[in-house]
Amino acid sequence: MTRAHLRETALSSLAVVVAAWPIGTLLRDSSWTGPMLLVVGLVALVGAGLRSVRAPAWGVVLTQLLAVSIAVCLLHDLGSGPGGLPWTDVGSRLVDRLEEAGRTIRSYAAPAPATRGLVTLISLLTGLVAILVDHLVVARRAATVAGFPLLVVYLVSVVNTPVALPAVYFLPLALLWLLLLVEQHGSQLRRWATLAAAPSRSSNVDDAATVVSRFSGRSRAVAVAVVLAAVGIQALLPDLPTRFLSEGLGRQEQAGRGTLSFTSDVDITRSLGSRDPRPVLTLRTSDGSEPPPLAVTMAKQYVDGHWRMIPTPPPADQAQPAPGRTLGLPDGIAPDLPHRSVTARVSDNTVMRPPQLAAPVPALSVGADVPWRRDATTGLVSVGRAAEDYSVSYAVPTLTPAQLGGGTRGSASQQPYATSAYDDTDYLDVDPASRELVDRTAQEVLSLAEVERYGTPDGAYAKAMAIQQYPRSPSFIYSLTLAPLTEDERRRGVEPDAVSHFLRTRRGYCTQFSTAMVMMARSQGIPARVVFGFLPGSLQPDGTRVVRAADAHAWPELFIDGVGWTRFEPTPGGRAGLPPAWATPPTAPTASTSTAAPTTTSTARPRPTETDTTPAAEAEPGALDRLRGWFTPARTLTLGLLLVAAIALAVAPLRAARARQRRLARAGTPAAAVEAHWTSLAEQLHDLGLGPPTGLTPRALAGHYDRYALLPDDGKRALTRVLSAVERARYAPPGAPASPRQVAADVQVVRRTFARTRSWPQRLRAVLLPTAARGRAD
Numbered sequence: 131m132t133r134a135h136l137r138e139t140a141l142s143s144l145a146v147v148v149a150a151w152p153i154g155t156l157l158r159d160s161s162w163t164g165p166m167l168l169v170v171g172l173v174a175l176v177g178a179g180l181r182s183v184r185a186p187a188w189g190v191v192l193t194q195l196l197a198v199s200i201a202v203c204l205l206h207d208l209g210s211g212p213g214g215l216p217w218t219d220v221g222s223r224l225v226d227r228l229e230e231a232g233r234t235i236r237s238y239a240a241p242a243p244a245t246r247g248l249v250t251l252i253s254l255l256t257g258l259v260a261i262l263v264d265h266l267v268v269a270r271r272a273a274t275v276a277g278f279p280l281l282v283v284y285l286v287s288v289v290n291t292p293v294a295l296p297a298v299y300f301l302p303l304a305l306l307w308l309l310l311l312v313e314q315h316g317s318q319l320r321r322w323a324t325l326a327a328a329p330s331r332s333s334n335v336d337d338a339a340t341v342v343s344r345f346s347g348r349s350r351a352v353a354v355a356v357v358l359a360a361v362g363i364q365a366l367l368p369d370l371p372t373r374f375l376s377e378g379l380g381r382q383e384q385a386g387r388g389t390l391s392f393t394s395d396v397d398i399t400r401s402l403g404s405r406d407p408r409p410v411l412t413l414r415t416s417d418g419s420e421p422p423p424l425a426v427t428m429a430k431q432y433v434d435g436h437w438r439m440i441p442t443p444p445p446a447d448q449a450q451p452a453p454g455r456t457l458g459l460p461d462g463i464a465p466d467l468p469h470r471s472v473t474a475r476v477s478d479n480t481v482m483r484p485p486q487l488a489a490p491v492p493a494l495s496v497g498a499d500v501p502w503r504r505d506a507t508t509g510l511v512s513v514g515r516a517a518e519d520y521s522v523s524y525a526v527p528t529l530t531p532a533q534l535g536g537g538t539r540g541s542a543s544q545q546p547y548a549t550s551a552y553d554d555t556d557y558l559d560v561d562p563a564s565r566e567l568v569d570r571t572a573q574e575v576l577s578l579a580e581v582e583r584y585g586t587p588d589g590a591y592a593k594a595m596a597i598q599q600y601p602r603s604p605s606f607i608y609s610l611t612l613a614p615l616t617e618d619e620r621r622r623g624v625e626p627d628a629v630s631h632f633l634r635t636r637r638g639y640c641t642q643f644s645t646a647m648v649m650m651a652r653s654q655g656i657p658a659r660v661v662f663g664f665l666p667g668s669l670q671p672d673g674t675r676v677v678r679a680a681d682a683h684a685w686p687e688l689f690i691d692g693v694g695w696t697r698f699e700p701t702p703g704g705r706a707g708l709p710p711a712w713a714t715p716p717t718a719p720t721a722s723t724s725t726a727a728p729t730t731t732s733t734a735r736p737r738p739t740e741t742d743t744t745p746a747a748e749a750e751p752g753a754l755d756r757l758r759g760w761f762t763p764a765r766t767l768t769l770g771l772l773l774v775a776a777i778a779l780a781v782a783p784l785r786a787a788r789a790r791q792r793r794l795a796r797a798g799t800p801a802a803a804v805e806a807h808w809t810s811l812a813e814q815l816h817d818l819g820l821g822p823p824t825g826l827t828p829r830a831l832a833g834h835y836d837r838y839a840l841l842p843d844d845g846k847r848a849l850t851r852v853l854s855a856v857e858r859a860r861y862a863p864p865g866a867p868a869s870p871r872q873v874a875a876d877v878q879v880v881r882r883t884f885a886r887t888r889s890w891p892q893r894l895r896a897v898l899l900p901t902a903a904r905g906r907a908d
Contacts, residue, residue, distance in 0.1 A: 143174040145306040149280045152287035152299045162249045169257040187269040198257035206250040273310040416473040424488035426663040430556040435628040444485035445503035460509035463694035469525040485512035490524040497521040535585020557657035563627035572650040601700045606636040613637040640684045647700040657689035786902035801859035803870035817896035828857040845883030848876040
């Protein structure tokens with residue numbers, strides 16, 4: 131193996147490591163880095179070692195795959211054989227680990243914990259990418275193409291990070307990729323014997339070394355300029371205002387320092403076009419725990435696809451609580467609710483516009499130098515003027531699913547603290563436009579077996595849990611872009627209501643998920659409302675949390691007997707994280723007094739459809755059913771068009787190959803076969819941009835190609851042998867020996883080596899539009 135191959139192998143491995151480096155911004159610790167470095171280093175060592183003994187490229191790849199598989203098993207305890215080597219159960223162990231990684235991805239927003247499954251997944255994927263990059267760069271001599279898998283690894287971090295990644299992550303990767311190009315194509319330039327330039331009329335022509343040096347210097351300058359421009363332009367672009375608040379959950383103003391507030395009306399039919407990375411505030415909890423979402427406003431009335439917010443009145447001077455006073459639990463929450471008190475200290479609150487204030491609920495006290503009040507109906511905190519720094523003490527319920535599911539906190543009867551909940555019928559109103567589908571879906575979800583998983587079947591908590599888990603199932607997709615109309619909706623020609631459309635398409639963001647749960651709960655007689663605010667933000671190395679405008683969120687609160695207003699989380703975990711402790715599903719079915727359902731079916735999840743009205747839970751679809759479901763009409767049409775395009779693109783290359791075969795078949799003598807091979811080579815060189823002048827003898831053609839063809843030594847020698855054979859075939863006496871087989875091999879060498887000197891558009895054009903396919907092959 132040459133020294134250049136060693137450098138390319140080292141640069142390829144280093145590029146993979148640098149591309150994976152930003153993954154650290156998505157995880158809470160760096161336990162993934164050690165296994166990743168070992169796997170990537172192993173790929174480089176195996177590749178370098180096998181290439182030193184001239185192993186074939188396919189053998190190198192297969193050995194690298196085997197080495198990565200064994201390394202991942204040893205590093206992550208996947209093997210049950212001797213010494214931790216893979217055994218017959220390695221497949222099931224790997225599947226379990228990947229499922230664990232999937233749960234982590236769905237359950238946490240960045241930064242997520244580096245679980246065993248996630249670390250295994252990172253090691254496996256980076257190992258596979260390292261093999262691909264190593265093969266492309268060293269074996270296929272395609273450093274340019276190797277930039278694509280490197281970019282994919284880098285984009286994994288970009289698309290999952292709430293803020294723009296610093297340039298320090300991008301610059302090293304870009305520079306390493308440029309070094310790969312320089313190393314690979316620089317060595318190709320140095321092997322060029324001549325230059326691909328048209329004959330000059332001037333006698334004052336620079337020699338090859340001078341032109342190559344000048345070309346290389348200019349190329350390096352252009353490359354550096356492009357990288358600097360990419361970084362500079364990104365830094366100069368302003369942060370474009372997001373529509374997340376202005377068209378989804380609230381309103382933003384650009385005057386002054388730029389304030390944020392939630393509007394009094396939220397339209398749940400609008401998609402969210404972008405995500406605003408602007409910081410809203412910074413907070414830290416007294417015990418270091420993750421705080422609940424920060425509530426800002428609340429809605430109970432839903433009219434024609436819009437939530438109408440409960441007004442947030444500013445505090446009156448006479449309503450200001452005494453300094454240091456701790457309030458009791460607000461109206462609507464059981465006064466004897468077991469809880470612990472935690473304090474959140476908020477700073478840098480420079481964008482929230484009063485009277486709204488972002489604070490965990492239920493708030494017990496507020497420490498601020500501005501007037502404040504806690505609303506008796508909503509429990510939300512409002513302020514008289516902007517508070518940049520403040521603290522909020524709030525109650526964290528210490529209830530468990532077993533307590534709630536067993537009904538130990540009360541019965542379905544009216545509770546004395548629940549006056550404001552039950553006296554207001556808005557908390558039980560179901561959207562008339564979607565009532566039929568909501569009722570049917572709720573009945574299907576609340577099958578007896580499903581409800582019994584969570585406690586007493588007729589209890590509000592068990593029903594709420596079953597409803598919450600339905601949209602958190604894999605059949606629902608979290609997306610900032612809402613789904614288009616279904617075929618049935620287009621056929622009806624009527625714009626569907628937002629809730630029904632979401633239940634049919636199972637695609638939306640937090641507002642749709644929360645609204646659907648609220649409507650389904652209300653259809654079962656459970657008072658429910660929607661709260662709008664912010665997720666607790668991303669954890670920083672110093673223990674603080676930065677909340678950004680992109681963390682805007684919506685979640686439902688349901689009135690649970692014996693507890694009061696209780697937070698649930700139907701939005702899938704990739705966006706909102708895990709549900710609160712009391713709303714986390716049990717790992718095993720909860721005991722119940724009912725005996726109507728066997729244990730083996732208690733975990734089945736109903737999948738309601740628009741037409742099926744039976745309340746029984748349907749079986750999980752098999753792989754074939756999911757495959758059929760993937761082929762929607764739009765996807766089938768797209769695949770059909772791609773297939774037609776592929777067939778059309780293949781017509782000309784197939785015609786050219788067939789024409790060359792007919793030409794060779796008609797050659798009745800070895801000399802005619804040599805001439806046929808030469809004709810095919812001349813056409814292919816012409817397709818690649820080097821056509822022969824007419825009227826030249828083979829000896830003169832040798833001089834022509836030797837001067838203008840960018841061929842390394844092996845290609846030039848093969849071309850010389852071909853033209854010598856053509857000369858003998860034309861001018862030697864009849865019956866002179868000829869070797870068509872050797873000529874055919876030399877023709878392949880010439881074509882392959884010359885194609886490497888051409889740009890990829892020229893190579894692509896030569897393949898798709900060959901001269902032999904245009905009727906001139908004969």
